Amino acid sequence: MRPALAISNYGLDYITSAGPVPVLRDISLEIAPGEVLGLVGESGSGKSSLAWALMRHLPANACEKGGSLALGDIDLQRLTAKQLTQVRGRRLGMVFQDPSTALNPTLTIGRQVTEALARHRGLRPREADALAIELLGHVELRNPAALMRRYPHEISGGEKQRVIIATAFGCKPEVILFDEPTTALDVITGARILDLFTRLRTETKVAALYISHDLAMMTRTADRVAVIKHGLVVEQAPASEIFRRPRQADTRALVAAVPRPERRLVHDRPEESVLLAANQIEVHYARRGLLRPAPPPATNAVDLTVRAGEILGLVGESGSGKSSIARALTGLARFSGDIAFAGRTLRSGDDMDRAYRRDVQIVFQHPDSSLNPRHRIGEILSRPLKLYGGNPVDVARLLEQVRLPASYASRWPHQLSGGEKQRVAIARAFAARPKLVICDEITAPLDVSVQAQIIELLLALRAETGAAYLFITHDLNLIRQIAHRIAVMRRGELVDCLPVEAFDADHVHPYTRELMAASPTPVG
Amino acid sequence: MIELLGRLVRKPQGAIGVVLLVLLAFACLLGPWLAPYAPEKMDFLGRFRAPGWQNWFGADQFGRDVLSRLLVGARSTVPMALAATLIGSASGAVIGTTSAYLGGRADEFIMRTNDAIMAIPGLLMALLLVSTLGNGAGNAVIAIAVAFAPGMARVTRAVALAVRNQDYVKAAIARGEGPGWVILREMLPNAMAPIVIETTIRVSFAIMLFATLSFLGLGAQPPASEWGLMVADARQYMHQAPWVLIAPSAAIALAAIAFNLVGDGLRDALNPRDER
Numbered sequence: 001m002r003p004a005l006a007i008s009n010y011g012l013d014y015i016t017s018a019g020p021v022p023v024l025r026d027i028s029l030e031i032a033p034g035e036v037l038g039l040v041g042e043s044g045s046g047k048s049s050l051a052w053a054l055m056r057h058l059p060a061n062a063c064e065k066g067g068s069l070a071l072g073d074i075d076l077q078r079l080t081a082k083q084l085t086q087v088r089g090r091r092l093g094m095v096f097q098d099p100s101t102a103l104n105p106t107l108t109i110g111r112q113v114t115e116a117l118a119r120h121r122g123l124r125p126r127e128a129d130a131l132a133i134e135l136l137g138h139v140e141l142r143n144p145a146a147l148m149r150r151y152p153h154e155i156s157g158g159e160k161q162r163v164i165i166a167t168a169f170g171c172k173p174e175v176i177l178f179d180e181p182t183t184a185l186d187v188i189t190g191a192r193i194l195d196l197f198t199r200l201r202t203e204t205k206v207a208a209l210y211i212s213h214d215l216a217m218m219t220r221t222a223d224r225v226a227v228i229k230h231g232l233v234v235e236q237a238p239a240s241e242i243f244r245r246p247r248q249a250d251t252r253a254l255v256a257a258v259p260r261p262e263r264r265l266v267h268d269r270p271e272e273s274v275l276l277a278a279n280q281i282e283v284h285y286a287r288r289g290l291l292r293p294a295p296p297p298a299t300n301a302v303d304l305t306v307r308a309g310e311i312l313g314l315v316g317e318s319g320s321g322k323s324s325i326a327r328a329l330t331g332l333a334r335f336s337g338d339i340a341f342a343g344r345t346l347r348s349g350d351d352m353d354r355a356y357r358r359d360v361q362i363v364f365q366h367p368d369s370s371l372n373p374r375h376r377i378g379e380i381l382s383r384p385l386k387l388y389g390g391n392p393v394d395v396a397r398l399l400e401q402v403r404l405p406a407s408y409a410s411r412w413p414h415q416l417s418g419g420e421k422q423r424v425a426i427a428r429a430f431a432a433r434p435k436l437v438i439c440d441e442i443t444a445p446l447d448v449s450v451q452a453q454i455i456e457l458l459l460a461l462r463a464e465t466g467a468a469y470l471f472i473t474h475d476l477n478l479i480r481q482i483a484h485r486i487a488v489m490r491r492g493e494l495v496d497c498l499p500v501e502a503f504d505a506d507h508v509h510p511y512t513r514e515l516m517a518a519s520p521t522p523v524g
Numbered sequence: 525m526i527e528l529l530g531r532l533v534r535k536p537q538g539a540i541g542v543v544l545l546v547l548l549a550f551a552c553l554l555g556p557w558l559a560p561y562a563p564e565k566m567d568f569l570g571r572f573r574a575p576g577w578q579n580w581f582g583a584d585q586f587g588r589d590v591l592s593r594l595l596v597g598a599r600s601t602v603p604m605a606l607a608a609t610l611i612g613s614a615s616g617a618v619i620g621t622t623s624a625y626l627g628g629r630a631d632e633f634i635m636r637t638n639d640a641i642m643a644i645p646g647l648l649m650a651l652l653l654v655s656t657l658g659n660g661a662g663n664a665v666i667a668i669a670v671a672f673a674p675g676m677a678r679v680t681r682a683v684a685l686a687v688r689n690q691d692y693v694k695a696a697i698a699r700g701e702g703p704g705w706v707i708l709r710e711m712l713p714n715a716m717a718p719i720v721i722e723t724t725i726r727v728s729f730a731i732m733l734f735a736t737l738s739f740l741g742l743g744a745q746p747p748a749s750e751w752g753l754m755v756a757d758a759r760q761y762m763h764q765a766p767w768v769l770i771a772p773s774a775a776i777a778l779a780a781i782a783f784n785l786v787g788d789g790l791r792d793a794l795n796p797r798d799e800r
Contacts (some may be wrong), residue, residue, distance in 0.1 A: 287628075330698040357700040370691035374713035384699055425695075430697070 003030040003208035004072060005054070005175045011065030012046070012053055012231075020063065023049045024231040027067070031175065034205040038222030038239060040215055040254065042447040043418070046231040047211045051177045054209070055094055056084055072174060090120040093176040098184045103152040109136075110148030120171040130232035135166040138415050139196055140215055158189035162196065169200055178210045182217070186317035187474050191518035194220060213447055215258050216477075219243060227251045257452040261480035261503075265459060270310035270484050275468055276329070276360070278304045280337035283324040298324040299492045301337070304470075306436060311462070311469045313483035313500075315476055315515065321492040322472045326440045329470070330362045342435075358388045361429035365419035365441040371413040377424055378409030384431040394431070401464075402427040402457060419450035423457065430461060438470045443478070455482060457458035476519040488512045531793040544782030551598035559592035563749045572765040582767035584758065586593025590771045597749035597772075602779060604661060605730035606636025608668035612730075613723040615669070621711050623677065624684035625703060635681065638674045646671040650733060654742045664743040668733050672726055679722050683715040690714070701710050724787030726764075730781035751776050 003278065012024040023046045030039045041047045052058055052415065056068055056076055069076040071092055078088060088094075096102040103112060113135065115130040123131060123511050129148070136144035138163040149442060152160060168176050182190035198221065201208065210221055219239050226236045227250065235248045246252045281304070282297035299321040305310050314322045327333035331349030339346045342359065346352060364370040370379055380397070382392040385512075396406040402423040413421060422442060429437050439458070443451040474481050478485055482502055488496040488509065496509040503516070529696075532538040551558070560580075567587030575582040581590040623634040641649070654669035688711065689691060696710045735752025737743035744750035746757065754772040762769050 332694055332698055352700075354700050357698065362695070362698050364691040364695065366691060370695055372692040372710055372714065374716075375709075383696075383701075387699060387701065428695070 001032065002072060003070075004033045004035070005031040005209065006068075006070045007050075008068050008070075010050075010053070010056075010067030010069060012049060013063045013065055014059070015061045022065075022231055023062075024053070025065075027228075027231075027233055029209075029226055029233065029236075031207045031209060033174070033207055034201075035224065036201060036208045036210055036222045038218040038225040039209060039211045039228060040213065040218055040225055041228035042213060042254075042449060045228045047228055048179055050228075051094070051179050051209070051211060054177060055088060058287045089116055089168075089171050089173070091175070092174050093173040095161075095164055095168050095176065095178045095181045097180040098319075099157055099164055100152070100184070102164055103160055105152050107151075108146070108148065109150055109152065109163055113148070113163065113170070116167050117170055131170065132166075135170045135392040136163065139163075139166040139200075140168075141166075156189075157185055158193065161185060161189075161193055165193070165196065165200070169204060169206070172204070173206065175207045175209065178208060178212075180212050183212070183214075183517055186319075187476070188317055188514060188518045197221060204206065215243065215254060215448065227254065240445075253449060257449040258292040259448075259452075259455075259475065259481050261477050263481060265455070266311060266483045266484070268309075270468070271308040273308050274305050275308045275310070275341070276304075276306045277340040278302065278325070278329065278337065279340070281325060281328050281339070282336045283321070283328045284334045284336070297336075297492070298333075299328075300491075302489070302492075302493070304497075305485060306468050306470055307436070307484075309462070309466050309468050310485070311471055311483045313479035313486035314470060314472045314489065315474060315479055315486060316489035317474060317515075319491075320489040322489050323440055324492075325489075326362060326438045326470070326472055329360060329438060331357075354388070358432045359416060359435040360438065361436070362438040362440060363422075363425050363429050363431055363442045365444055367418050367445070368413075368426060370425045373413050375413075376409065377411050377413065380413075380424065381409070381428055381431060384428055388432045390431060395489055398427040398431055399424075401430065401461065419446055419454065422446065422454055424464075426454075426457065426461070430465065430467075433465065434467055436468045436470065438472070440472045441474070443475070444473070451478070476515055488515065528793055532610060532786070532789045535789055535792060537785045539694060541787075541789055542786025543781050545579035545786060548598065548779055548782060551595050551601050555595040555598050559589075559595040561589040561592040563593045563596040564588065564747055565592075572761065572763075572768075572784075575767050581771040582765065584754075584768045585761055586767070587667060590768060593632065593749035593754060594751070594771060594775050597751050597754065598689070598775075600654055600661065600744060600748060601731065601734065601751045602737070604665055605668075605727055605734050605779075608665045608734065609723055609727045609730045611665070612669035612672030613676045613719060613726065617680045617712065617715070617719050618707070619673065620677035620680030620682075621684040621707050621715060622703075624681045624688050625707050625711060625778075626686070631681075635678075638677050642674040646729075647733060647736060650737060651742065654737060658773055659742055659745065661744050661748075663763075664734060664737045667737070668730050671733070672730070676719070680715055684711055684719050687711050687714045721787055721791045724783050724790055725781040727787075731776055731779050731783075 006028045007027055007299060010024060010027040013020040013022050027050065029037060038048070039047050054076065056079065064077070070104055073085065074087065084507050089435060110129070111134060113132040114125065117123050117128040117131055118125065132148060133144045141147055141159060141162055147155065151497065182193050184399050185193060194217065212218060222239045224236060225242045227234050229250050234250045235242065235246070242251065243255050246255050264366045280301045281299060282301055283299045284294065284297050286295050301324060304325065314325065316322045324333060328335035329339065331352045334349065341356060346356065378395050381395045385394055395409050397409055399406050404420060416424065443454055446454065458469065461467065471479060471483060485497060485499050486503065487494055490511050496512045498508065533542055565588060567583065570579065570583045570587040571585060573579050573583040573587065579589045579591065581594065583589055619634065623631045649671040650667040653670055654663050657663040657666065693706060693710050696706050734743055735755060738750050738752030739756040741756070744753050746753060751772045755769060758768040758772070
């Protein structure tokens with residue numbers, strides 16, 4: 001039988017001012033009708049480039065190096081611009097990573113869904129409307145007729161992704177490309193989207209190329225998995241097998257880096273003395289206006305204690321208020337309630353003096369935006385040293401502490417990879433010799449293998465300095481590996497705060513159980 | 525910097541702008557030596573002499589050589605305009621960034637005051653200030669700088685608001701940096717690109733505003749050979765000897781075009797998305 005999608009010996013270069021950079025080399029993949037092929041790889045491995053090559057939407061500096069891309073009986077590389085519009089969406093659909101940018105914010109949902117249907121299935125407006133309502137209902141959206149009249153900003157991220165999936169499936173293509181469709185969503189929403197995908201594909205028997213960096217997710221969605229590294233396919237195997245018996249070293253490294261809750265990385269106990277106690281913290285973002293009342297606080301009377309040397313996990317879906325807590329503790333957001341730290345009680349950000357700011361440091365989620373692009377690494381690291389009375393010569397020692405060469409001091413942030421930037425941000429926090437480091441989703445934008453290295457580094461630094469961590473994350477598997485206690489937040493409230501051993505017990509909050517069920521555990 | 529210049533020259537508009545600017549700089553630096561006559565040397569036999577081999581751009585009502593006056597006058601026109609723009613832009617940029625950093629009510633207060641000043645047309649503002657401070661080139665520079673600052677503050681604040689939300693600014697605040705450091709070292713350098721572009725475009729406005737003030741008799745005083753003043757003087761002989769008017773007008777226009785072209789070129793060169 002002819003495969004639905006066949007890629008053979010495909011190569012791709014990007015021409016840059018430094019010469020051609022190979023992105024994909026000798027890629028050969030086949031997807032049978034009705035099959036889901038998972039494509040796993042780190043960021044920069046070329047997986048998204050492959051999707052765009054299939055869509056025939058490559059940047060101007062792309063240069064294809066032979067090979068062929070065939071969708072059923074058509075050669076994608078030979079299509080003219082006009083023929084392409086007949087193929088895109090109609091025969092080859094695509095679902096993007098970030099649903100918030102994939103929909104046009106100035107058009108209603110109905111307009112965007114019916115436009116695709118009218119164009120690709122030749123329906124008249126009224127038929128398209130009826131079909132769109134049916135499709136939106138089919139992806140479990142409540143009240144689809146009302147939803148059609150809304151604009152993208154009026155619905156949630158999960159709903160947007162459902163709209164996009166409904167549109168992609170509605171045009172009945174032979175193959176759909178999924179480019180990390182759940183990465184931008186929180187765990188529970190992502191898990192529900194995945195369930196929807198599984199149901200739709202059994203119903204429609206569509207073939208799919210499912211791109212992701214999340215190995216655990218692959219075992220749930222894909223029939224076969226291909227592992228791609230530096231533009232080369234290193235291994236292809238059935239999904240159930242690739243994690244149990246990885247044959248290549250690269251695959252084994254990827255599998256080993258996936259966090260597993262049963263493999264604890266921290267074995268000591270924290271001290272009994274309380275380092276920081278936050279009482280009744282309510283975070284307020286906007287003040288009362290002239291005509292409008294103040295919005296409700298982002299968190300609802302949250303109590304948290306961190307013991308000396310403890311790793312406290314703080315988990316919850318996006319919007320649950322976990323980052324707001326981090327901002328309150330660092331004085332970046334206004335709050336009511338009080339914080340007891342080192343024998344003093346702080347009631348607002350103005351009470352935070354230099355000693356408190358030195359002892360409590362924060363590392364942010366996005367390494368790209370947490371380093372000033374106009375400062376060299378050396379300047380970034382010497383600043384806290386100057387501020388807290390250190391010796392600026394210590395920059396080299398700081399870099400060494402986070403396993404970076406001392407020569408990096410003269411580099412600019414944009415010359416570093418995401419993981420290296422995050423190391424610099426960690427070094428900046430540790431320059432102050434803090435007692436508590438708040439890590440706000442610091443591994444979320446990183447690949448599993450880089451994430452594993454960062455975690456290893458954090459644990460080594462903790463052993464060296466005895467610092468406590470408040471580790472904010474949505475990855476339950478990761479936090480169960482390292483935390484002593486885990487606090488769970490939902491809609492601004494603290495619903496659970498348990499020692500990590502108690503997590504398998506029966507008396508956990510139903511929401512915590514739901515969160516655990518949504519965190520895919522790796523097979524094998 | 526070198527790379528930026530390379531990207532700037534690659535586009536024709538940028539290249540033409542740079543060439544014109546280099547010529548202007550030459551006139552400013554070497555004007556008095558290049559000029560064939562002294563700027564105030566009168567020649568009563570040569571009053572209103574048409575352009576020719578004796579006076580390339582003709583001569584004015586006192587028989588003074590127009591080309592010489594232009595070359596010498598470049599010095600009192602272009603650097604003045606540049607100084608006024610730089611002072612206005614720098615203060616506007618700092619005000620805008622500070623406003624974005626402070627936020628809330630302080631931001632509201634600064635920007636509403638700013639709006640009130642912006643409501644007064646630039647020329648009127650400059651006239652008001654010069655008539656209060658007194659005539660003279662120095663005061664005209666200050667007046668133009670003040671007239672320019674609010675617009676610059678507005679542009680900068682828009683960019684600085686986006687920078688304010690970046691994590692490196694939050695990190696600086698969280699580690700207890702003072703407002704001076706956060707505004708000048710963390711925020712301002714990252715809001716620089718639109719400021720540079722806006723500044724180069726404003727230089728041409730400043731040249732014209734400066735010429736207007738001199739034309740109205742409030743900037744440079746006769747017998748200075750400032751370009752705007754030359755236009756003002758030549759106005760009454762327009763029908764008799766149009767070249768006396770045309771030459772300085774063309775010089776003002778060329779200088780304005782040069783800065784505009786460089787501004788346009790810089791906008792493209794500083795935008796990394798335009799890499800293709």
